[in-house]
Amino acid sequence: MIRLGDGGPVGRVVATEALPAGPHQFHFWTATATPVGIGAIVRVDEEAGRTVYAVVVDGRAYSDLATPLHEVVAAEGDPAGTRAPTRRTEVRLWTAAVLRHVPEEPVQPVPLAEVRLATDEDVEAALRMDAYVRSEQPSAIPVGVYRAGGLTAPVSLDAEFLLGPESAHLNINGVSGLATKTSAVEFILASIFQRLPMQKGTVAAVCFNVKGPDLCFLDQPGELADADRELYAALGIEPRPFDRVHYYAPFKVDGVNLNTLRSHPDLLGSVQPLVWGLREVLNFHEVLLNRDDIDAKADAFLDFLADRVVEREFRDEWGNTHRVRSFADLERLFRCIFDGLEQAGRSDVWRTHHVATIRKVRNRLLNISTRCKGLVTDDGTVSDLPFGQLEDRAVYVLDVAGMDQLGQDLVFTRVVSMLREHLERGDLGVEHVIVFVDELNKYAPSDGPETYVKKMLLDISERGRYLGLVLFAAQQFRSQVHRRIVGNAGTVVFGRMDMDELATPGYQVLSPATKIKLATLPKGELMVRHPHFTQPVFVRFPRPPVLSGPVGLKQFPPAADLPFEEAVVRQLAALDRRVSSARIKDSIAGRREDDVRRALLATKRTRPEDVVGFFMASLGPAVSREPIGRGESVARPLRSVEDPYAT
Amino acid sequence: MLRVGGTVSAGVPLSHAAPSVTSPFGSASYVEGDRIRALEVGDAAVPPTELAFLDGIQRYAVEGRIGLVPVVRGYVAAAVLRRVRETLQAVESRSEEFVLAPFERLTSQQRAELEGVGLPLYDCPAAERSHPILDVRLAAKEVETKREVLELEIARRYLEAEPAGWLVVDGALTALSEVLEMSPKVLGLIKSHETQFLDGRDLEVALTLPAAHRTSVFARAVGEHGRVYTWYLRLWPWEEHDLLYGLVRVERAPTDATVDEATAVSRWLLAERAPLAARDGRWDRLIYPIQQVETYLRAQAGGWW
Numbered sequence: 001m002i003r004l005g006d007g008g009p010v011g012r013v014v015a016t017e018a019l020p021a022g023p024h025q026f027h028f029w030t031a032t033a034t035p036v037g038i039g040a041i042v043r044v045d046e047e048a049g050r051t052v053y054a055v056v057v058d059g060r061a062y063s064d065l066a067t068p069l070h071e072v073v074a075a076e077g078d079p080a081g082t083r084a085p086t087r088r089t090e091v092r093l094w095t096a097a098v099l100r101h102v103p104e105e106p107v108q109p110v111p112l113a114e115v116r117l118a119t120d121e122d123v124e125a126a127l128r129m130d131a132y133v134r135s136e137q138p139s140a141i142p143v144g145v146y147r148a149g150g151l152t153a154p155v156s157l158d159a160e161f162l163l164g165p166e167s168a169h170l171n172i173n174g175v176s177g178l179a180t181k182t183s184a185v186e187f188i189l190a191s192i193f194q195r196l197p198m199q200k201g202t203v204a205a206v207c208f209n210v211k212g213p214d215l216c217f218l219d220q221p222g223e224l225a226d227a228d229r230e231l232y233a234a235l236g237i238e239p240r241p242f243d244r245v246h247y248y249a250p251f252k253v254d255g256v257n258l259n260t261l262r263s264h265p266d267l268l269g270s271v272q273p274l275v276w277g278l279r280e281v282l283n284f285h286e287v288l289l290n291r292d293d294i295d296a297k298a299d300a301f302l303d304f305l306a307d308r309v310v311e312r313e314f315r316d317e318w319g320n321t322h323r324v325r326s327f328a329d330l331e332r333l334f335r336c337i338f339d340g341l342e343q344a345g346r347s348d349v350w351r352t353h354h355v356a357t358i359r360k361v362r363n364r365l366l367n368i369s370t371r372c373k374g375l376v377t378d379d380g381t382v383s384d385l386p387f388g389q390l391e392d393r394a395v396y397v398l399d400v401a402g403m404d405q406l407g408q409d410l411v412f413t414r415v416v417s418m419l420r421e422h423l424e425r426g427d428l429g430v431e432h433v434i435v436f437v438d439e440l441n442k443y444a445p446s447d448g449p450e451t452y453v454k455k456m457l458l459d460i461s462e463r464g465r466y467l468g469l470v471l472f473a474a475q476q477f478r479s480q481v482h483r484r485i486v487g488n489a490g491t492v493v494f495g496r497m498d499m500d501e502l503a504t505p506g507y508q509v510l511s512p513a514t515k516i517k518l519a520t521l522p523k524g525e526l527m528v529r530h531p532h533f534t535q536p537v538f539v540r541f542p543r544p545p546v547l548s549g550p551v552g553l554k555q556f557p558p559a560a561d562l563p564f565e566e567a568v569v570r571q572l573a574a575l576d577r578r579v580s581s582a583r584i585k586d587s588i589a590g591r592r593e594d595d596v597r598r599a600l601l602a603t604k605r606t607r608p609e610d611v612v613g614f615f616m617a618s619l620g621p622a623v624s625r626e627p628i629g630r631g632e633s634v635a636r637p638l639r640s641v642e643d644p645y646a647t
Numbered sequence: 648m649l650r651v652g653g654t655v656s657a658g659v660p661l662s663h664a665a666p667s668v669t670s671p672f673g674s675a676s677y678v679e680g681d682r683i684r685a686l687e688v689g690d691a692a693v694p695p696t697e698l699a700f701l702d703g704i705q706r707y708a709v710e711g712r713i714g715l716v717p718v719v720r721g722y723v724a725a726a727v728l729r730r731v732r733e734t735l736q737a738v739e740s741r742s743e744e745f746v747l748a749p750f751e752r753l754t755s756q757q758r759a760e761l762e763g764v765g766l767p768l769y770d771c772p773a774a775e776r777s778h779p780i781l782d783v784r785l786a787a788k789e790v791e792t793k794r795e796v797l798e799l800e801i802a803r804r805y806l807e808a809e810p811a812g813w814l815v816v817d818g819a820l821t822a823l824s825e826v827l828e829m830s831p832k833v834l835g836l837i838k839s840h841e842t843q844f845l846d847g848r849d850l851e852v853a854l855t856l857p858a859a860h861r862t863s864v865f866a867r868a869v870g871e872h873g874r875v876y877t878w879y880l881r882l883w884p885w886e887e888h889d890l891l892y893g894l895v896r897v898e899r900a901p902t903d904a905t906v907d908e909a910t911a912v913s914r915w916l917l918a919e920r921a922p923l924a925a926r927d928g929r930w931d932r933l934i935y936p937i938q939q940v941e942t943y944l945r946a947q948a949g950g951w952w
Binding site: 065066067074075084085088 | 942
């Protein structure tokens with residue numbers, strides 16, 4: 001008699017000429033009522049002491065019916081006719097892919113013996129987790145629980161293979177709209193932060209929020225069901241939101257309202273502006289300029305500006321001294337060059353650079369502050385991530401969801417480059433940094449031009465693990481992402497998948513039944529591939545312990561954009577509720593908006609005890625304006641040089 | 648043929664004459680009425696809940712000869728499968744493997760050697776004169792007898808455990824007449840019609856029964872003094888096939904209940920047409936549960952099949 005769920009045999013291995021049992025795959029039959037299903041882990045014991053662990057990858061059921069016609073004949077052509085008193089003999093035949101042989105050698109076909117469901121210990125052994133769960137220095141990061149036949153067994157990833165250096169990176173796939181990808185990453189981050197052993201060093205996460213409110217409430221507790229709490233308990237993780245979350249968002253075009261959905265007054269104080277100036281942008285000009293624009297001549301002139309001009313004292317041929325720190329300074333330099341050339345009558349070349357090249361570069365660079373307004377300022381003000389002082393177990397969220405693709409590319413490229421530079425120097429503040437980016441197919445598509453962003457992602461995926469720079473990336477269609485990037489991800493997680501995507505060549509290794517299971521996977525369930533696992537494994541994970549984006553928006557609805565003065569008051573009030581609206585408004589009345597922004601930025605960056613005092617001091621004393629006399633022009637129009645690149 | 652009142656058959660081409668019939672005729676007496684009539688049984692009805700099926704199998708092989716004497720290895724098995732919530736479960740099963748040889752043609756030393764092969768050694772009859780075919784046929788007949796004995800034993804054991812349930816047996820009840828006293832709910836289901844008990848108009852009525860019709864119950868002799876009640880039942884229309892297509896004969900203990908319940912029993916036997924036992928060439932007369940008993944026994948027999 002076949003027993004169910006009591007540790008007894010649930011099936012028996014069968015082998016025929018057509019379906020032989022091999023060392024890597026075998027078949028077994030079970031009763032029709034069985035706890036075995038796709039993804040179940042089973043064990044087969046040979047009397048000689050050999051044990052084979054395997055995961056069920058396919059299943060079939062059939063009866064002794066030779067042709068459907070016989071059923072028609074038996075029912076005399078009437079589907080509603082008398083029900084047959086005997087059910088046809090039916091077989092459940094399963095295909096299992098071998099996970100592990102114990103002992104490992106010699107590798108032999110699976111014995112034709114009884115099949116049992118795996119126990120807790122069996123799951124550890126089957127997935128080779130025993131090497132890092134029960135070692136002297138465990139490095140297990142729980143990723144979910146395996147469930148079958150009433151068994152709930154934790155499944156862990158090896159930190160050495162998740163954060164490096166053995167292997168690294170995590171790639172997650174799944175259809176949009178189920179929140180599985182984001183939830184899974186949030187949970188795995190929580191798991192890493194709580195369970196990464198001390199000997200593995202420090203870790204921080206830099207997350208790019210590229211759409212909606214997905215990552216806007218990581219510091220707020222989410223609602224969990226009892227089932228979720230049980231899963232947390234089984235995995236040994238505390239269900240609590242992230243302790244240290246730092247939010248960064250660029251301003252909107254008005255330069256004072258932050259471009260984020262985390263703008264509720266209760267939360268706004270924890271959002272730092274992300275503002276860059278010329279220096280921050282110039283090194284990444286390739287991101288912002290069309291590739292067609294960057295010829296050797298333009299590139300040479302940009303290098304000249306970066307090496308000889310920006311933030312250096314630069315004397316031009318006409319006796320002017322420049323110290324270019326901002327886009328405004330750069331514009332002044334360009335005007336001097338053009339004016340000087342015009343006055344000297346040499347309008348074609350300046351310091352070996354043709355004037356057309358200079359104009360092209362000038363137009364593109366100065367346009368950046370317009371195209372990325374809110375992120376890039378032309379007055380030299382900077383508010384940036386604390387590179388060099390990243391905190392252990394802290395999450396840094398860069399909310400770029402409101403920016404266009406160009407701005408997102410710039411933020412991504414610069415932040416990752418800076419992280420990499422600091423990790424190379426060993427002065428980032430943490431030893432590992434996880435970079436999470438969603439919609440990877442947008443940044444590193446499998447086809448399309450070789451962009452700077454794609455090159456950078458390739459570099460991280462191929463060399464980042466040696467530095468501690470780990471890429472956690474998500475996308476809807478893995479087939480549409482550059483092969484080398486997804487191929488370098490040591491750990492791959494699959495949520496519910498689109499059938500069309502599963503039909504692409506990258507999924508040929510999966511059995512039809514596994515594909516169908518993936519296409520119908522419920523929320524909260526994942527298929528995980530990890531270097532230690534010979535075959536992908538299905539696991540269930542709890543809801544992340546944080547507020548989801550949509551729920552967060554209901555609980556903390558975003559505040560409406562305010563006029564300039566009101567916005568300044570609100571941002572200061574977010575730092576200190578005692579701030580007097582009238583006093584602030586009086587102090588900024590009649591002041592240049594750029595000065596107010598600079599003071600506001602400095603206050604938010606410093607977060608002083610005396611917010612108003614600091615703000616006032618940063619603002620400085622008011623200087624009365626002198627009217628400019630009629631007829632005096634600030635800039636003279638160019639007369640002789642045609643500007644084919646003016647936009 | 649239709650113009651002269653005939654019927655059209657399947658017209659299947661054949662090459663050899665049908666196998667010889669050893670006992671073509673038997674005797675019968677009317678039980679239900681004074682002639683054989685065709686009675687419509689109506690639609691199929693749900694079979695009884697407590698229902699089991701018995702069948703047996705036999706195999707033999709000539710393993711060798713001592714001189715001209717055949718040494719035959721035989722295998723017999725029988726089982727009862729009970730139907731519980733539409734699923735068949737084996738409740739009784741037994742098999743036996745043995746060696747047969749005519750002792751009268753063996754020396755004591757030869758017999759002792761055969762007893763040492765590890766299987767039970769049984770005697771079997773031999774022809775008056777040595778005959779390579781006839782001797783084997785007699786041994787095979789002995790194998791058949793052993794199968795009948797095993798079936799009887801299995802039936803007895805089942806009925807001792809489940810006296811109230813119905814037991815449908817594959818074939819005639821000739822060898823099982825003993826168990827008819829144990830239970831009036833034992834049915835024999837005969838699908839081969841080598842022996843004809845009726846004659847003349849009665850036979851014509853029986854062999855041309857329309858689908859879902861039975862004959863009136865009649866009695867046939869069993870052995871020298873015994874008898875069982877029996878009737879024909881047409882499971883499937885025979886038109887465009889042949890007379891025996893879809894025709895079964897049902898046997899039951901000679902009681903009034905048999906007559907009273909003949910129509911009801913026939914109706915639930917009609918329900919047993921589904922599912923079709925279509926992997927067997929005799930599917931028009933073989934009901935699925937009986938086929939499953941045979942499948943079960945063959946699977947148990949291992950190398951014999």
